[in-house]
Amino acid sequence: MSLKPPFFSRRVLLAAFAVFTLLLPCIGARAQTDPLPSWGDGPAKKAIVDLVKTTTDKASPHFVPPEARIATFDQDGTTWVEHPIYTQVVYCLELVPTVVKTRPELKNVEPFKTVLSGDREAIAKLSMKDLEKIAAVTLFGMTVDEFRADVEKWISTAKHPRWDRLYTELTYQPMLEVMRYLRANDFKTYIVTGGGQDFVRTYSYRVYGIPPDQVVGTAGGVKYGYDKSGKPILTKEPRLLLNDNFAGKPEGIHLEIGARPVIAFGNSTGDREMLEYTKAGDGARLALLVLHDDAAREYAYGPAQGLPDTKVGTFTQALYDEAKKNAWSIISMKNDWRKIFAFER
């Protein structure tokens, strides 16, 4: 091809360059690569992609307007590791020495005495009642700002013993990709967790890209008042407003979201009602359950593992059967996830 100089005058080149630069984002969007690279090409990935296509295509009978595109994610066992013990429980246990410093009267009182002993076996045997006593002094009584500062400090340094990594690094890469993929398709993504709403909100935006108001969780009341200098404060009270587990999940979704999810992710019986409620809506809806079946890369527990259910993340055989019967999708960590954590090579 011969180029004649007048054909490519400086003006034409500048104009063409400007057009090219301005069109770059469009070109990028067209040449888009797989939005879910950590997912294997199995039925779970297909179900997610199909749901997004059918609800965002204006010509589809299942089209959902952007303002009604709601996606909810359980957290523990669904978006990050919940084994061998919920991260928030670790937080409470590890905060006990600090609390005892300001409240020395607790030092020789159970269950605090056991926690301070550092005896892991004894700590693992603490009852639900003991844990509630520990929660009462570590989760309530302080201002919401103090609580946030305490959690931020802890979560930026505390590590999971198996991987020796921050808990926030133990989020599942495939789920982070799904969240981004859904948001790119104008879905609003929410965490709907049995964990503490205030706890998860401290890191949800940084870790999941989910702002505090899109975190629904177990929540206690707060009391408005004033500190000694007259500045308004909100104090965390041991008064349960929402137990965001089981039936509490759709109830919490109604309270804080006010619309039914189009797609919902869970991993245990605590998510059953949320998935059931999601699927009972009109049009196309998708419910998914994460199955922990990869002891090598993460953990294996629940049905079809030949292993008993563990205390946490109870994915029972009954739940598995219900999922199969109602066409909920099962996400096999072993088969559906090429990569589990971002730090994997």
Added chain:
Amino acid sequence: MSLKPPFFSRRVLLAAFAVFTLLLPCIGARAQTDPLPSWGDGPAKKAIVDLVKTTTDKASPHFVPPEARIATFDQDGTTWVEHPIYTQVVYCLELVPTVVKTRPELKNVEPFKTVLSGDREAIAKLSMKDLEKIAAVTLFGMTVDEFRADVEKWISTAKHPRWDRLYTELTYQPMLEVMRYLRANDFKTYIVTGGGQDFVRTYSYRVYGIPPDQVVGTAGGVKYGYDKSGKPILTKEPRLLLNDNFAGKPEGIHLEIGARPVIAFGNSTGDREMLEYTKAGDGARLALLVLHDDAAREYAYGPAQGLPDTKVGTFTQALYDEAKKNAWSIISMKNDWRKIFAFER
């Protein structure tokens, strides 16, 4: 200026046209007209525009990242007419005949008998206890879907007696402009109302462009269960979770938003704590109170009117003094709003 044909070759023209078309949105943004045309150039408008500028300019010491740009609006008396009686109370009263049809045992029982009589004077004298009895049968006991359908049906036809217009037409045009202006500057806008959360959510997106999850209001619990066909339902229970008035406003903001507002609008003592909490935050914060001082175009009540406070929208002299002392902005409907309703010429 002489135009030489080769200078404007077809290629140059096409390229220039393409560039021009692609740049149109930018040009439009620069030539942008006043985003608040219904506002007079007074101190209230200036305070709003200054707040937006200082919190969205990256070079400003008061810059707020987009995810923390929270704007909250009270509803009754702040974004729509609350006189002579709250719209939701009108809804409850007007629903009584329908309720009595299915529950005839209420027909001769007070306060339902009075409501059915249609005697306006007697109805106006109903006590708070009477109104609670009416609320109990009109706001609770049905599923959330049934309630939504009832409200949608009513609000699409019921009219305000003074203007003979739909209640949703009696929203304040200047406030709708502020909401759009804030959203255009990446603020997230919320209704924080003493009214029923479920009630306001039925029309909030259509009327204010605010989706259900950004409506915080007085809220009762719901109970998850199943209808006769086994379909999951959520039933509204007469169990108060959040009284979103006074101290309940910052408490509700914490529960459902989880972050402190940067800017908050109210009009009565019920908004006092929300404004106080907003202003107590770091950096630039703005609190504003709507003063109803325009009897000709809307109503005049509250301080500086020489009129006694009315039952609703109690803007007391004490609140006015507190606002002045703490540099909260007063929005005078008479002086600050060129236009109150969209239907005005």
